[in-house]
Amino acid sequence: MDYTIFAVIIFVVALLVVGGAFLIRPRRTETPPEPPAGEREGGAAGTATAEPDEETGERERAPGTAALAEAEAPAVPEIETPPPSAGRLVRLRARLARSQNAFGQGLLSLLSADKLDESAWEEIEDTLITADVGVTSAAQIVDSLRTKVKVLGSRTPEEVRGLLREELLAQIDTDQDRAVHTEPHPGAPAVVMVVGVNGTGKTTTTGKLARVLVGDGRSVVLGAADTFRAAAADQLETWGSRVGAPVVRRDEGADPASVAFEAVARGVDDGADTVIVDTAGRLHTKTGLMDELGKVKRVIEKKSRVDDVLLVLDATTGQNGLRQARVFAEVVNISGIVLTKLDGTAKGGIVIQVQRELGVPVKLVGLGEGPDDLAPFDPEAFVDAILEGGPEGAGTE
Incomplete structure (x- = not known):
């Protein structure tokens, strides 16, 4: 027998045995760091919290501890209490x-x-x-x-x-009814539709109106029926979250009438006082879209009466705004006007002209970009401000 070959075979077998033993050796476990003193002493009772992770800043959840579960819950936005509309x-x-x-x-x-x-x-x-x-x-x-x-x-x-x-x-005309009708009906909320073209501040006005009503003690549901722009629904949710008003919305491109109907249904279920429906900023030159706006109103009325249809107009647009107003009035029977950016124009006479053109009153005016800069229109305060002609005689805000 060739002893050289035999020796080589023995050497190879030995290498395989030694290598296998090395590969299957159990991995050494590291000793975990000693927990903080507070956790050692109170962990069993669930009264102490772990240190936050250095990268994420999150704390490790201790099983069965309600206090830690509350700490990890998403922060609920603080509900604001807007000032009342009076004054x-x-x-x-x-x-x-x-x-x-x-x-x-x-x-x-x-x-x-x-x-x-x-x-x-x-x-x-x-x-x-x-x-x-x-x-x-x-x-x-x-x-x-x-x-x-x-x-x-x-x-x-x-x-x-x-x-x-x-x-x-x-x-x-100080005798016109300028109240926004928000009193609920037996078993159903009041419904306010907000209409107008893009760029007039319609969605912002809807959010500000919700603040006015909440400030007056009303409970409000918002309907994001401007389904052509997802950003409009997002914006409305931001406004609603600040005053605790739920927002009914659907995916972009959904039927606006169905969203409006769902919002009113939510108002009925919640026992809300008022539902405010924000509609798409439709171009007055597109007859089909204007017809759809009429459909939204008809569908809402299957669930509850529409108490007010507010047309939002930019006070700085002058005659162009009046042309838009006439078309909207033909479609949805406007009951009131909201004039935004009235503080940004010297043409305050638009209040008189738009009322004469439409035969409906100015009910609300926007006088700034702040969340509470929407005010019920008061003819006497308005005229007195015009005649004061400057901040030195106008009193303080």
């Missing part, structure tokens, strides 16, 4: 007075002139038209002022201010 426009009056300085002071200056000839009256009328009062209303104001000035003869500044205030209030 909001008075608080924001200085802001309005600053924007209407040229309008109010210009009229007062012209009317206080020593001589009011034909040229002066034409300038007064032009000032009114420039402020978007409208041609018809401007002519009526001038005619009435001319008659009263002729009767009075001499005019003190106080008399001039009083005459102008009286005429502006007459054109705005």
Whole structure:
């Protein structure tokens, strides 16, 4: 027998045995670090918490400890308590007075002139038209002022201010019902639809209106029926979460009418006072979309009455906004106007013109970008702000 071959075989077998033993050797377990003193002493009772992980910042959950489960629960946003609607426009009056300085002071200056000839009256009328009062209303104001000035003869500044205030209030019509109807019905909530074109601040107005109502003690459900933009529903959820108002939404592209119906159904189930439905910012040139808006209203009425249809208009858009208003009024029977960005234009006369054009009152006005800068429209506070013509006489916010 060849001893050399035999030796080689024995050597190979020995290597295999030694290598196998090394591969199957149990891995040495590391001794876990000693827990903190507080955990050693109180861990059994579930009263202590583990140190947070260095990377994630999360604490290790101790089994059976309710305190730790609460600590790891997602944070619930703090519910805000908005201020009530009463007196909001008075608080924001200085802001309005600053924007209407040229309008109010210009009229007062012209009317206080020593001589009011034909040229002066034409300038007064032009000032009114420039402020978007409208041609018809401007002519009526001038005619009435001319008659009263002729009767009075001499005019003190106080008399001039009083005459102008009286005429502006007459054109705005202080007798109109400007309340947003949010009182619930037996077994069903009040329903408010918010409509308007893109860019007017419609979704923001919906969220701010929810704050107004919550501030007045109402419970609110929001319907995100602008299903053409997912961002609109996200925005509405942000507004709702801040005041504890649930939001009914569906995926982008869903049927807006079905979302509106579900929102009202949720309001009925929750016993909510008011449901506010935000609709898509439809272009008034697209007849199909406008027809769909009418469908939303009809579907809502299968569940509850629609108490208010608020058209949101940008006060800075002037005549273009009025054209939009006319088309919306033909489709959904507008019951009130919300004028946004009124603090950003000197053309406060738009309040008078839009009411004359549509035959419905301005109910709410936006006077800033803050969450509580939406206010119920108060004709007297509005006219007084115009005639104050500056922050020094407008009081404090």
